[in-house]
Amino acid sequence: MTSTTLAAIPTIKTTRLKLRPFSLADAPEVQRMAGSIKVAQMTATIPHPYPDGAAESWISTHLGQFTDGDAVTWALEELSSGNLIGCISYGVSKTHKRAEMGYWIGEEYWGKGYCTEAAISGIDFCFQHFSLNKITSRHLAHNPASGKVMLKAGMQQEGYLRQDMIRYGQVSDMVIFGLLRSDWERS
Template structure:
């Protein structure tokens, strides 16, 4: 992982994580206006109009500047193709944050989510001095849990029937990782 403080980008072997740009709004709308993404995310609306993409992206730069949250577009390092998003909250008083991500369905199964999530975890451990990162997923979306495992996160528990979505209850599965460089 290579972090550039000036343009706030994170570079990996295949990816460039960068702030979203206004011109990304149409692709974000197209990716997120997908029932399969909606059913596996906690707060994404469906249908997902362009206005949702624009208003969501409008907060990113200020949140980054104020160290509230770091949200990145996941893009191909060479072509610039947008694949999805990865973000992490900053609970400064607790020295931790919650990791979240989504990948456009056309790009599932290619390792982009894992590569981006690993890079963001490394970014907050090395650049922002987090002590811990955690993430959660619906039990009905085990692929998201596999990403968490591949990032070195450990299973921490399941909240049974914790969320009511699409006329049924969902278990929420938690994973976490402590910064290996953290002083106790």
Template sequence: MTIEEKLLLNNHLETQRLYLRPITVADAEAMYEYASDPETVKYIYARHKSLDDTKVQILNYFVKDPQGKWGLELKSTHKMIGTIDFRLDEKDLKAEIGYAIGCHYWGNGFAPEAARRLLKMGFEVLGLKRIEALHCSENLKSGRVMQKIGMQKEGLLKNNTQLKGRTVDDILYAITDDQWQKQ
């Protein structure tokens, strides 16, 4: 079985407080709630301006190509509070993690909890050698998530990303399979 096929088999994951599951158009209202909030999306993507905008985004990004993309659903309320992505590079045995969580849920450990689950799957099921993540240098909270899951800062990428009409620096974090085994 290929790494990609193993990833496809792991489209439903679970943590102590979260279900990681495929996103559907039925999630549009929950996603719109946080994707339309300027604070939540400040460092990631353009704010959704309408519920229809959110539906189109779900169809074109999550439904059209669902591999490695999960909605984060609270077990306690069954509310979707964010998303997490796992961009696989099968050839080089690595992946990149990205996440977005509604700002009303920040500070509760949900992003590290979900990201740790993806690290576990990536290293223990998929056999990856490296998992990395980037954050805008201004977004210190995202960097803190990366530190909490055991990633190490590897460098500053100057003028790396276009973010809402301006050029920003990104900070690269990563963890290897050897580092994961030592945790």
């Protein structure tokens, strides 16, 4: 893994991916991929339909959030093609020394292990560069593939919240995962 200075959102290279800052030029592809009903239904927050201008507005928040130590958000780029394939982010709670990981992958890139690869690198970066005790993540129970990403990234299931969210008119359970710094250091 390589990274640059923390003055700007760093770029990290993995075996098959580049985790890099988003640019406004990515907005149309973000809107297309994240706006897919199949992607949106697997997340807790992505709207469908995806509104015009929302991607640009979202991208414009990333540098300030990183500079303030509140979050790091990366575009996931496939090294072999240079294509944007998704996103991974870590929202930081300084008070609780915790970050929450969230991600989405364009449906044409599902099932290739890209999200796990990004999650492992992102977790490593966050524990190395933020004063964190824990990284958490959660997924809708009807998306078990997301839980597999969390397990492969070293996280443990910590909870199951019944009927925790209403998404597109459907009541959904939420599964909670976590990884302590002490467990990450031992791995």
